[in-house]
Amino acid sequence: MKKTMTALTLAAVLAFSGHAFAHSPLMSCFDNGDNTVTCEGGFSDGSSASGVKIHVLDASGKSLVETKMNEDSEVTFDKPAGDYKVVFDGGEGHSVEINGADIVE
């Protein structure tokens, strides 16, 4: 029984780590120059980010926009007036944050 448990744990760890390595989240955002920002998401194995939650937060961490990546793994939102960051919320170990200051035309 113990042996089986160890084997199962090992399998789980392997499965999890394999997943994490082969499938890292990626996001890239642009200032469209018309007071909107577009973010594109994806995973390093080429899989779609469609439906992944996107949070836009202000400097205090307050949520400004709650949305999801569309079927093309993209999202466009109004550019916040002050400091902000965009969070690609792909679940635990699958999040990416981009600072508004790094989002340029």
Place this chain on the structure above:
Amino acid sequence: MKKRFIPLLAALCVLTVVGSAFAHFMVVYTPEIALSQGGDLDMRIVFTHPAEAGHTMDMGGVEEFYVMKQRGDAEARKVDLMQYVKEITWKNPESSNKAFSAMIPKKEVRSMGDYVFVMKPGYYFEEEEGVYMQQIAKLILNVGGVPGNWADPVGLPCEIVPLIKPYGLWTGNVFKAQVLSEGKPVAGAEVEVEYMSHMPDVKTNSMPAKSSVEYPQDSFITQTIFTDADGYITFGIPKAGWWGFAALGVGPDKEYKGKELSQDAVIWVKAEDMK
């Protein structure tokens, strides 16, 4: 005295002829093909001998230049790039000729994903052999690490389709690819391989005289491999930098203006050292 010169002259003639028989390579170049983020892309299109910074040839203009873009599992999108193509003069130490530059604006290379650039030149007449050449070239670039259509055939008359990400190679990796003619694998095709031992300088539109490689003998300048029964090539990459592969005469067109035509498929890949 005179008699002794004759064999020498004959030897020189043979050397000259052999020299000119080395690989003519269509070079489609931009300094980096694995980009962290998109930006303006400065490209060059030159028909030359990249392992020797050698004879540069008139490719007969650019017939088609476009990119197939794809991110993840979205549809690939074709964008024509002919509007960005400009004629330049490419100057190698001993030879200069017409070539082309293209400054692709950031708006076309902004998104993450793969960019499969395709360049179909006109026809080059090789006078010594009395044959025309047309080398249809691919260069595959990635932005941001999200892969796309790098392993998909574009559907060219002839092309080399990689089975390993061509922009993510380490030195020592094995490059594997399939040679296709009208979508079908070509068995036993001759594929020439050259290392870009004279790195193109996009500021001066030239290649330097100094080679980064010492070639012990001519066989090492242009390596030759053959496709297997299913059209695959495999090639271990011994050094970081740019490697060009040209599958000779694999295209469906065999004649141009009443002369023999060699319609070739070219791909360029880049390897990085592990540090």
